[in-house]
Amino acid sequence: MVSVAFAVSSLSMGGIERVTTTIANGLASRGFDVTLVNLSHRKEFFPVRTQRHLRPGWLSYNWWRIKRKISYVFCGDDHGYTWEPWIRSQFKKGKYDYIILNPDFFVFYDIVRQLHPESKILLWMHNNYDIYVDKYFKEQLKLLKHAVRESDGIICLESYSAQRWRQLNGNIHLIYNPLTLDDQGHRSSLLGKTIAATSRLVKEQKGLDYLLAVAESVPDGWQISLAGDGDDRGWLQSEIENKGLAGKLTLCGALDDDALDEHYANASIFLSTSRWEGFPLVAAEAMSRGLPFVSFDIPAMREVTDDGQYGFLVPLGDTTRMGEVLGELTDDADLRRRYSDLSLERVKDFSLDQVLNKWAELFNE
Structure with a gap:
């Protein structure tokens, strides 16, 4: 043995x-x-x-x-x-x-x-x-x-x-x-007008400054729901209030597995604005619920999406382009369904x- x-x-x-x-x-x-x-x-x-x-x-x-x-x-x-x-x-x-x-x-x-x-x-x-x-x-x-x-x-x-x-x-x-989240969870219907994000609230690594910029371009009627907690929560909450983004970016706090399952199931897109990652568990979790995937083009996300075949990769820091991609997905239910299927296919490699x-x-x- x-x-x-x-x-x-x-x-x-x-x-x-x-x-x-x-x-x-x-x-x-x-x-x-x-x-x-x-x-x-x-x-x-x-x-x-x-x-x-x-x-x-x-x-x-x-x-x-x-x-x-x-x-x-x-x-x-x-x-x-x-x-x-x-x-x-x-x-x-x-x-x-x-x-x-x-x-x-x-x-x-x-x-x-x-x-x-x-x-x-x-x-x-x-x-x-x-x-x-x-x-x-x-x-x-x-x-x-x-x-x-x-x-x-x-x-x-x-x-x-x-x-x-x-x-x-x-x-x-x-x-x-x-993948550490129960694989028997819900699949998103892709009908809700919510973009899910999940991360520690750490400004530099998780690109919370980028997230604020992206939130400003979220189409009317849609909002980003951010799960997680961390040292920069106070700063982020203050910035949301100062920029008038309360209707576009909501902080949910740290969620247990059941609540996280609901967080993804109620969303129609997953978003990451990280500057760097090792291997993002939250990405695999979101993909396992059938969410289309949008992130910056960094090595970890290239691996998760197999060089962009299974999700949208945007040049690092290009929040304008990220907003455009989100706009394409929010406007096109068929595009969301196509990338939902790709997410479910890719996540098999992370079982x-x-x-x-x-x-x-x-x-x-």
């Missing part, structure tokens, strides 16, 4: 956490010996059904958090309180054929390798290559590239990033994230069974 450890820094509400538990649970149900290594002892939003779930003790973890907070308040930083002690404590036992590291672990690659020299260690890239190199790991780029070169393989979500990482590591695996097959192939090589 192949033994696999997946490492996460927490199971808080987030895409990486949701996908990791979905894949780990799915492989465990298929007979793989799966351990989830969790560095946090905080509230968990996703169920864990693996054979083992390792995490720090409540008392020791929270005492560490208190000391880290004190260090930040009195010393101005908490650099002395990295994840390193928890990585050492959680990885000091166990023996694994494969270890899958999520991004928070990349800079600690050497520690995991030291503790498990016998394991094959793979890095799971959840975002675009350029964003990791130029933004998220800009100050730790040497550590990131070292981990990439020394690891036994890289798991990527889309082709552009796979091509770029292949320059540093030849063992690249392209595996999509799976959990298909994705788990790819992971099983990786571990059974």
Whole structure:
């Protein structure tokens, strides 16, 4: 039996956490010996059904958090309180054929390798290559590239990033994230005058400034319904009021799966204004409900739409053209139905069974 450890820094509400538990649970149900290594002892939003779930003790973890907070308040930083002690404590036992590291672990690659020299260690890239190199790991780029070169393989979500990482590591695996919303949900009737959008409310990445510009051009009688929450909700709400867009752009807040199903089923188009993504789960969710797909032309969306064959891709930042595409779809029910069928066809490639097959192939090589 192949033994696999997946490492996460927490199971808080987030895409990486949701996908990791979905894949780990799915492989465990298929007979793989799966351990989830969790560095946090905080509230968990996703169920864990693996054979083992390792995490720090409540008392020791929270005492560490208190000391880290004190260090930040009195010393101005908490650099002395990295994840390193928890990585050492959680990885000091166990023996694994494969270890899958999520991004928070990349800079600690050497520690995991030291503790498990016998394991094959793979890095799971959840975002675009350029964003990791130029933004998220800009100050730790040497550590990131070292981990990439020394690891036994890289798991990527889309082709552009796979091509770029292949320059540093030849063992690249392209595996999509799976659809995590129940596949028995409703199909949109395409009759409602709502354009669905779903994202964290983070201005830069999710292009909320672009969204405001697009909302201004939404045809009369139509509105954008935005599900999600985040740090920039206050800013966005204020901008909606200042620009007089209350009738064109509505904030729904964070939605559970049942409410999200209704969010898509009641809409007739799905819209994304993201500047960058890894592999957008919300795109697959919306397509699984039969929504025509409109987004900017970024690597992740090229992958989702197979270079625009299954949806509309607009040059990044061209909100005028995006408004025109939305106008074409709102005016033409037949066009919506055609792209609804294409969405339902494409989303088959993102089914959990298909994705788990790819992971099983990786571990059974």
